[in-house]
Amino acid sequence: MRTYSPTSVLERNVETYPFQDGWNLILGEPDIRFSTLIRGKAKSGKSTYCMKFAQHCSQWGKVLYVTAEERINSKTLRKRILSCGVDSPKVRFLHTKHIEDIDRFLHRGGFRFVIVDSVQHVAMSYEDFEDLRQKYKRRKLSWHLVMQTGVPLAKWEHEVDVLIDVKEGFAYSHGRYGKADRMQVLNGQMAQGQLF
Secondary structure (H helix, E strand, O other): OOOOOHHHHHHOOOOEOOOOOOHHHHHOOOEOOOEEEEEEOOOOOHHHHHHHHHHHHHHHOEEEEEEOOOOOOOHHHHHHHHHOOOOOOOEEEEOOOOHHHHHHHHHHOOEEEEEEEOOHHHOOOHHHHHHHHHHOOOOOOEEEEEEEOOOOOHHHHOOOOEEEEEEOOEEEEEEOOOOOOEEEOOOOOOOHHHEO
């Protein structure tokens, strides 16, 4: 371990994602290892938010989308892919309820974003998440965790950069980077004009 002077901290290069299309207003321009916790009630739009986010992120690299709740041959998963316009081959879906499977795919390398939908369905504890994040901390890996309302957040909310609350079709942002406080997720196309 070592300490750093203010000058040495300011001289360090910080890689960021230059988000666009409204994502920059809700998420800002975060560093490449940023993390989010997306929470809300069932059927509130969490997965729709994540699908649109996965498509946008795919321009910077591969996205591992863990769909623990829906099978790959699920009609609802297919419908959401189509309605959200997810067509990038860099978005890779994995249906599993096992953390070991997520670890195995990350170990192979190549992914820049991990979306776990949802934490409850893979029985991921805060400690499991920290173990995985530490294991791959040298990689340019950004974590995005979906959680249903009702799980105690004390440990989680202080360790992620942005909290996204999805309520009645809107995603509300609380975090370090964004300039806007909400974005429409359901009932219409997401666009800058729908950010308030």
